[in-house]
Amino acid sequence: MNGLEQFKDRNVSQNYYRVKIEPYPKTPWERFKRVVRRSLRLELFVGLKITLMEMLRFKIHTIQYPKEKLPISPRYRAVHKLLRLLESGNERCIGCGLCEKICISNCIRIDTRPDENGRKIPTEYTINFGRCIFCGYCAEVCPELAIVHGQDYEHASEQRAQFALKEDMLTPLDKLKEQKEYPGFGAPTPAADKLIKKTPLAY
Amino acid sequence: MESAFVIETIIKILVVLGLFSALAGFATYVERKVLAFMQRRLGPMHVGPWGLLQVLADGIKLFTKEDFIPQGANRIIFMIAPVITAASAFIAMAAIPMFPEFTIGGYTVRPIISDINVGLLFVLGVMAIGLYGPLLAGMASGNKWSLLGAARTAVQFLSYEVVTGLSVLAPVMIVGSLSLIDFNNYQAGGISNWLVWKQPVAFILFLIAGFAETNRTPFDLLEHEAEVISGYATEYSGMRWGMFFIGEYANMFTIGFLASLIFLGGFNDLGFIPGAIAILLKVFFFIFLFIWARASWPHIRPDQLMWLCWKVLMPIAVINVVITGIVMMF
Amino acid sequence: MVKFYIDGKEVVANRGETILQVARREGIYIPTMCYLSKVKPIESCRLCVVEVEGVEGFVLSCQTPATPDARITTDSKELYEHRQNIMKLYDVNHPLECGVCDKSGECDLQNKNLEFRVDSQEFSARDQYRPIQDWNYLQYDPSLCILCEKCVHVCNEVIGDDAIEIEYGGYKSRIIPKDAETLDCTWCGECVAVCPVGAFISKDFKYSANAWELDRIPAACAHCSASCHLYYETKHSSIENPEPKIYRVKNEFEFETLCGAGRFGFDFENREAKKDEEAFKRAIEAFKRADTIKFTSFITNEEALLLQKMKERFGYRLVNDEARAYQRFLENFSQYSGKSLYTPSLYDIEDSDFIILMGSFISSDNPAVRYAMTVSQKRHRSEIVNFHPVEDDLLKPVVTKFVKHEVGSEEAALSMLVDILCDEDAKKRAGKEWLESFDIGYLSAESNIGEEEIEDILKRLKMKKRRGAKRFTLILGEDLYTHPRAENLAKLAGLVDRFSEFDVMLIPPKTNTLGVALICDLDEEEGEFSIGYNQKGDFTLSALGDGDLDMPALNQQEGTFTNIDRRVVPTNVALPYEGYVLNDIAKELGVSDKEYTIEYTKELPKEKGYKEIEFDELDNEFLNDGTEKRGYELEIKKVNLSRKNIEPIEELPEFNGTVIYRCEPVLQFSPFTNKAHQLRTKGKLYASETFLNDLGLKEGDKVNIQKDNITISIEVERDGFIASGAYLGRFDKNIDTESLFKDYRFTEVKIQKV
Structure with a gap:
């Protein structure tokens, strides 16, 4: 781990230790003794030393955000994306409506109809981002890995309708090559193939 | 001669005003940077190189911000209060000799606006007047937090005024003068002549009292956000609010100069370091100390503050005066 | 027990x-x-x-x-495993397309797979190519089909179309149209309703919504007097339009049956009606000026009561010809049967062993009666005799004896029935004059009903009785109410009801004809200035959206209907309506002091058999064992018998030349069904093959229909479901068929090819 990657290490629990707390003084005499002890031990200067050493060591942890960015976890849940099939470029969404059903803030709506080949297609897909709480249930429930959470967390806008339409979320056809397979919420685990019981086929 | 004196004084006043206003601003930048470094941060970085122009940006912001006077406030007092703070801070500087004498074009300049023979008394007195600023501001705001802040001001400043006075009494007894130039001259001749060696207790007491007088952590109770929102300054905005802070930072410099002059040898040459540089280094060390303490220590409760003042510092100061007297007698 | x-x-x-x-x-x-x-x-x-x-x-x-x-x-464990294995077999080659399947969420296969925890598959079979079939309103996907045969059985045993069957062939098995290339039936859509999986689906609904998104609104079908129980299923129209829209109609298919008009003709609402204050003011002025209110029976009981209250207050004449004819018929019937209403219900028809149907083209007049007859025939092989001048091929699988009689000779037919069904007492009760005028030879000759046919009916009846038949029903239709001799026919029907083991049912011709006939005092003659409610008047209130003031359609109203079972059934608001309702006018006129129309439900006239029950107290459901708990049944009161004798049989009217019948094609009942987007069609002259041949016409020809000085220009369409004759419907409001048929359902016209 080097550079910005180290900040992603959240596995810090092994460094925890218990702080010893001395008993609280009860009598004035004890309190006086504590004052004397602390003064003679120059406890105040310990604090000063720590801060001074930090300054001299100059180990700055600041990420200067717009210029520098932390890499975000694949499970990060930012504004949704609708993915396409990598080979054909067809939309993955089959309009099953599970995301609509599971959405706990009730902010997804889909219009569907049969297309010219008789397949179900979503003609329109919207998420009301004024309501969305980015819980990730929609991505988790999606059987086709079609609705996923993108990595683009910079979504300030003048209109709340922004980012919410199908054309905003769907991978543009010319960007198909840049589309990344989604490893986050609801994506199959690396060992998924091993866990599946195969259906016997007669052919 | 008379007109030259007037011109000289006016120039000195303008220099002190301009310089210390600028220094106050710069001190805010330094404070933010030092605090940030001590906390593994970078501090302001966006305005100018390393955020240097942040001070300017803050200044523009303060000047252009709406001057807001709340409906329930006493307008006149509300408007005057910050002026008292800023003015008293600058007036106090009038009796402080900043540098050694120097000559420009044959004209000898004494870098003190007015060398009065009760200089120390004047400085302490005028600084004490500064308490009227926060006190009146808080009382005039018509706001509970402000009023609480004002009450704390009165208690804290008045109490620590006693400690300040008593702590400098012992050096005054030794030097035998209230003029700060006399103090300086008394310590001429190297580090060993510094009063701090003779009066270490007085030095520490004066420094602690100085933290309280300038309303710095760990004694920043007047406007502590977590307790009284912003204390006396709750209702202030724009440049009026800014004046309180110019006052506070100017006071920091004043205390810095006083401590340097009384205890740390003033503007006497320090080995190869010329006196002017020496006193600047000393003053900036004190400024740094203020900031350093803020980064390191938590602030204390008002009752602890009072306890420290009346039950610890004042008895020690009195004992110190008595011992000094006894030592001088024999 | x-x-x-x-x-x-x-x-x-x-x-x-x-x-x-x-x-x-x-x-x-x-x-x-x-x-x-x-x-x-x-x-x-x-x-x-x-x-x-x-x-x-x-x-x-x-x-x-x-x-x-x-x-x-x-x-038990064994049963569970047995059932689990059955479910696994059902899953063999069942496409895993629940994500897009219309049935997902309400699919029996899904439910049972979950119930029996089928999470893996051990069986397999070679998949077969079975393409999706497109059948008009329906779509059939054989690969989803589990061959439970519900659709085949319901089509055969309840509907009577017998249009589909199973083609057996192992894993190739599928449902196919019976004896036909493509499906041609009455499009009741019951196969869609009963299908436990997504094999049979409605093409219109396909992929437009998921089952769980839809709100179910229990209601009563507003198209015919059966007022079948149904659910309107609504959802927002689209992402842009949050207004609710009816997506489909579902029914409690375990216990009741819906016809195609009910199932596919659901969006007849009066869209975009707003509170037009100007129009409302004009309406109030018109009401102040008017002396007549003309209306149809496509209204609720509560609205009928409001009209009656208006009449009582302002003395309007209430004109509704069809309800008036029914009302008179019912009155005369009661005076001779001694009961204020007829007794049989559709359930009684299902249980009947011997049914005689007269004067109704039942497969389009009232499909629910047809289904009930089919059930009785299939369930216990009942005899069904149909008297009608027009031969209906749709009834062929059901009717055991069809008696074709001359147009207009219903009196003769009913008289002959009275002769064989009733005992001597009854005939005496009918009166000496009637008995004397009864000349079976003459009647037989004039009506073209052979004496041997009557003998045959009698023979069948006796046979049934010997086999322990218990229930006999005579069903009479609109032909009789509009007949010039309706009064006498009603009396004869009353006699049959009273003196024979036959119970008589009088089919109300329109949705709420029975309710209107009971609640309103109807008048014969129109006055000078008329308000039309869903009728053309000098000022027209219309739920079709074409009048001077908008009214809510029946899927936008709450209220009750009085249906063919003499049951007061509630219906609810499926779609919002923002315009004025009749109650607003009544309030403005000072007739009504209630805020909502349904507050009148408990005020319906008790002397006619209605009960004092609040609308919100009315049930609207079926119990587990199929008991219908909808509203309440009207009480049948005793009526004093008339002492007047029945008039002697008059000389039978003669209809010569071209005669056409007035009835709606299958799937149509009124302009409301024609407004529904799936059923919308142009009114035509529907003619049988023989009729076309006789006149030398072809399908698609334009003809002029002339009567007196009325001429209607219309296209001709061949109707394969009738063996003879031709008919005109009233469902297309652009074609004025009303004027051709003044009262009787048959009329003589001249037809010229254009």
Whole structure:
């Protein structure tokens, strides 16, 4: 781990230790003794030393955000994306409506109809981002890995309708090559193939 | 001669005003940077190189911000209060000799606006007047937090005024003068002549009292956000609010100069370091100390503050005066 | 009465009840895939097996009646495994397309797979190519089909179309149209309703919404007097338009049957009606000026009561020809039967052993009656005799004897029936004059009903009686109410009801004709200035959206209908309506002091048999055992018998030349059904093959229909469902067929090819 990657290490629990707390003084005499002890031990200067050493060591942890960015976890849940099939470029969404059903803030709506080949297609897909709480249930429930959470967390806008339409979320056809397979919420685990019981086929 | 004196004084006043206003601003930048470094941060970085122009940006912001006077406030007092703070801070500087004498074009300049023979008394007195600023501001705001802040001001400043006075009494007894130039001259001749060696207790007491007088952590109770929102300054905005802070930072410099002059040898040459540089280094060390303490220590409760003042510092100061007297007698 | 035990619970079975029926009635769950309450057990799924103590192996609960003191277990490890295996077999090659399937969320296969935890598949079979079939309103996907045969049975046993059958062929098996290339039926869509999976679906609904998104609004069908129970299923129209829209209609298919008009003709609402204050002011002025209110029976009981109240206050004449004819017929009928109303219901028809139908083109007049007759025929081989001048091929599988008579000779036919059905007492009661005028030879000759045909009916009747037949029903239709001799016909019907074992049913011609006839005092003649409600008047209130003031359509209203079962059934608001309603006008006129129309439900006239029950107290559901709990039944009161004799039979009217009939084609009832987007069509002259040949016409020809000085220009369409004659409908409001048929449903016209 080097550079910005180290900040992603959240596995810090092994460094925890218990702080010893001395008993609280009860009598004035004890309190006086504590004052004397602390003064003679120059406890105040310990604090000063720590801060001074930090300054001299100059180990700055600041990420200067717009210029520098932390890499975000694949499970990060930012504004949704609708993915396409990598080979054909067809939309993955089959309009099953599970995301609509599971959405706990009730902010997804889909219009569907049969297309010219008789397949179900979503003609329109919207998420009301004024309501969305980015819980990730929609991505988790999606059987086709079609609705996923993108990595683009910079979504300030003048209109709340922004980012919410199908054309905003769907991978543009010319960007198909840049589309990344989604490893986050609801994506199959690396060992998924091993866990599946195969259906016997007669052919 | 008379007109030259007037011109000289006016120039000195303008220099002190301009310089210390600028220094106050710069001190805010330094404070933010030092605090940030001590906390593994970078501090302001966006305005100018390393955020240097942040001070300017803050200044523009303060000047252009709406001057807001709340409906329930006493307008006149509300408007005057910050002026008292800023003015008293600058007036106090009038009796402080900043540098050694120097000559420009044959004209000898004494870098003190007015060398009065009760200089120390004047400085302490005028600084004490500064308490009227926060006190009146808080009382005039018509706001509970402000009023609480004002009450704390009165208690804290008045109490620590006693400690300040008593702590400098012992050096005054030794030097035998209230003029700060006399103090300086008394310590001429190297580090060993510094009063701090003779009066270490007085030095520490004066420094602690100085933290309280300038309303710095760990004694920043007047406007502590977590307790009284912003204390006396709750209702202030724009440049009026800014004046309180110019006052506070100017006071920091004043205390810095006083401590340097009384205890740390003033503007006497320090080995190869010329006196002017020496006193600047000393003053900036004190400024740094203020900031350093803020980064390191938590602030204390008002009752602890009072306890420290009346039950610890004042008895020690009195004992110190008595011992000094006894030592001088024999 | 048989006492036995299911899972330790003591239950009692009625005669002939199967174990499954008892279990369902008692709320004990036995899983099934192919069982459908309203048809005979299909026995194709074998999921309903149970264990009976002391009996080797499993027993099919759907077809086995219980033996006394039998101890039955509905669930055990063996049963569970057996059922699990059945479900696995159902899943062989069933496409895993639940994500897009319309049935997903309400699919029996899904539910049972979850219930029996089928999470892996051990069986496999070679998949077969079975393309999706497109059948007009329907779509059939053989690969989704589990061959439970519900659709085939319902089509045969309830609908009577008998249009589909199974083509057996192992894993190639599928449903195919019976004896035809493509499906041609009455499009009732009941196969869609009963299909437990997504094999049969409505093409219009396909992929437009998911089952769980839809709000179910229980209502009564507004198209005919059966007022079948149905659910309007609504959802927002689209992402852009949050207004609710009806997506489809569902019914309680286990217990009742819906026709195609009810199922596919749901969006007849008056869209975009707003509160037009100007129009409202004009309406109030018109009401102040008017002396007549003309209306149709497509209104609720409460609206009818409002009209009646207006009449009482302002003395309007209430004109509704069809309801008036029915009202008079019912009055005359009661005076001779002694009952204020007819007694049989559709359930009685289903249970009847001998049914005589007269004067109604039943497959389009009232499909529910047709379905009830089909059920009675299929369930216990009842005799069904149909008297009508037009031969209806749709009834062929059901009707055991068709008697074709001359147009206008209903009086002769009914007289002959009275002659054979009633005893001497009745004939005496009819009066000497009538008896004397009864000359069977003459009547037979004039009406073209052979004496031997009457003999044959009598023979069949006797045969049925010998076999222990109990229930006999005579169903009369609109032909008789509009007949010039309607009064006499009603009296004869009354006699049949009173003096023979036959119960007489009078089919109300329109949705709420019975309600209007009971609630309103109707007038014959129009005045000078008329308000039309869903009728053309000098000022027109219209739920079709074409009048001077908008009114809500019946799927935008709450209220009650009085249906053919003499039942007051509630209907609810499926779609919002923002315009004015009749109650607003009544309030403005000072007639109504209620805020909502339904507050009148409890004020419906008690002397006519209505009860004082609040609208919100009315039930609208079916119980587990199929008991209909909808509203309440009208009370039948005793009526003083008339002492007047029945008039002698007059010389029968003669209809020569071209005669056309007035009835709607299948799937149409009124302009409202024609407004629905799936059913919308242009009104045509529907003619049989023979009729076309006689006049030398072809399908698609334009003809002028002339009568007196009225000429209607119309296209001709061949109707394969009738064997003779031709008919015109009233569903297309652009074609003024009303003026051709003044009262009787047959009329003589001249038809010229253009």
